[in-house]
Amino acid sequence: MRIGIFGTGGMADALGTQWARAGHELRVSGRSDPAALAARLGASPGSWRETAEFADVLLLAVPSSAVGEVVAAAGPLAGKVLVDCTNDPALTGAPVAARIATDAHVVKAFNLAHVDVWRMTPPVFGGRPLSVPLCGDDPAALEAVSTLVRDVGAKPVVAGGLDRAALLEATAAFAIGLWFAGEDAQAILTPVG
Numbered sequence: 199m200r201i202g203i204f205g206t207g208g209m210a211d212a213l214g215t216q217w218a219r220a221g222h223e224l225r226v227s228g229r230s231d232p233a234a235l236a237a238r239l240g241a242s243p244g245s246w247r248e249t250a251e252f253a254d255v256l257l258l259a260v261p262s263s264a265v266g267e268v269v270a271a272a273g274p275l276a277g278k279v280l281v282d283c284t285n286d287p288a289l290t291g292a293p294v295a296a297r298i299a300t301d302a303h304v305v306k307a308f309n310l311a312h313v314d315v316w317r318m319t320p321p322v323f324g325g326r327p328l329s330v331p332l333c334g335d336d337p338a339a340l341e342a343v344s345t346l347v348r349d350v351g352a353k354p355v356v357a358g359g360l361d362r363a364a365l366l367e368a369t370a371a372f373a374i375g376l377w378f379a380g381e382d383a384q385a386i387l388t389p390v391g
Contacts, residue, residue, distance in 0.1 A: 199217075199222045199223070199254055199255055199342065199345070199346075200222070200223050200224075200225075200252055200253050200254045200255070201214075201217055201222050201223070201224050201225075201253055201254070201255050201256070201257065201346075202224075202225050202226075202227070202244075202249035202250060202252055202253030202255070202256040202257070203224060203225070203226045203227070203235075203241075203249070203256075203257045203259060204227055204228070204246065204249065204256060204257065204258050204259060204260055204268050204272070205228055205229075205257070205258070205259030205260045206226065206228030206229070206230050206231075206232050206234075206235045207228075207259060207260075208313035209257075209259040209283055209308070209313055209316065210226065210228070210235060210257065210259040211235055211238070211239075211313075212313050212314075212316035212317045213257060213259070213283075213308065213316050213346075213350065214226065214235070214239045214241065214257075215238075215239060215317070216316065216319070216349060216350040216351075217346060217349060217350075218239045218240055218241065219319075220349035220350075222349070223241075224236075224239050224240070224241035224242075225241055225242050225243070225244045225248070225249045225252045225253060226239065226241050226242075226243055226244070226249065227243070227244050227245055227246045227248070227249040228260075229260065229264065229268075231243075232244070245271075246268055246271040246272040246273075247271065247272055247273045249272070250272040250273055250274075250275055250278065251273075253278065254278065254279065254342070255278070255279040255280075255281060255342055255343070255346065256272075256275070256278055256279065256280050256281065256302070257281045257283065257308075258280055258281060258282050258283065258284060258298075259283055259284070260284070261284070262284045262285065262286040262287070265284060265298055266298075266299070269298055269299065269300050270299075274301070275300045275301060275302035276301045276302070277302075277303075278302040278303070279302065279303050279305060279336075279338075279339040279342050279343065280298070280300060280302035280303065280304045280305070281305050281307055281308065281343055281346070282298065282304055282305065282306050282307070282309070282363070283307060283308035283309050284309065285309050285367050285370045285371070285374075286367060303334065303335070303336035303338070303339035304334060304335075304339075304360055305332055305333065305334035305336075305339050305340060305343045305360075306331075306332065306333040306334065306360065306362075306363035306366050306367075307330055307331070307332045307333075307343050307347065308330060308347075309366055309367065309370050310330070310331065310366065310369060310370050310373065311328065311330075312377075315328065316350060318351075319351060320350065320351020320352065321350065321351055321352055322351070323384070327351060327352055327353045328351075328352040328353065329352065329353045329354075329355045330347045330352045330353065330354055330355060331355050331356075331357035331366055332344065332347070332354055332355065332356050332357060333357050333358055333359060333360055333361075333362045333363045333365075333366055334356075334359065334360055335359045335360050340356055344356070
């Protein structure tokens with residue numbers, strides 16, 4: 199796939215590294231100079247618009263406060279898959295994905311795990327691969343993102359339409375709060391069987 203990465207921070211680096219290893223062609227843009235990250239990934243740097251024009255799939259890995267500015271600067275995104283891995287620290291109740299004014303096919307994914315989990319090859323815990331919930335409305339977009347999830351060694355789980363993205367963000371806020379309190383957030387979910 200041709201993947202555009204909006205952002206130059208930890209999530210862009212971790213997921214971009216995994217996707218470069220899987221053989222995808224990457225282009226990176228950012229609010230800071232994307233050249234260093236692009237070089238590390240074997241990718242090309244570009245503006246928001248150049249990255250959008252290049253890509254079939256775009257990873258939105260910028261702070262939630264910058265989403266509107268970045269999407270506007272990227273230009274038309276019709277037919278593109280836009281993967282939203284952002285979380286809004288204010289947790290306004292409206293998911294970041296629902297506040298993205300775009301004609302792209304938005305899929306909420308990769309927002310529940312810390313950036314260091316995405317650096318694991320593969321992300322396996324207790325012999326079980328990490329499951330990654332996906333929320334989106336377009337079947338082809340969900341399949342494309344499912345491929346990217348499998349490419350990092352995780353298991354895609356289609357969790358409903360984009361209207362359920364707020365639940366993923368609320369889950370992230372809840373689990374992150376437990377982790378920062380020193381609790382094992384995974385222990386609150388009982389295993390099946």
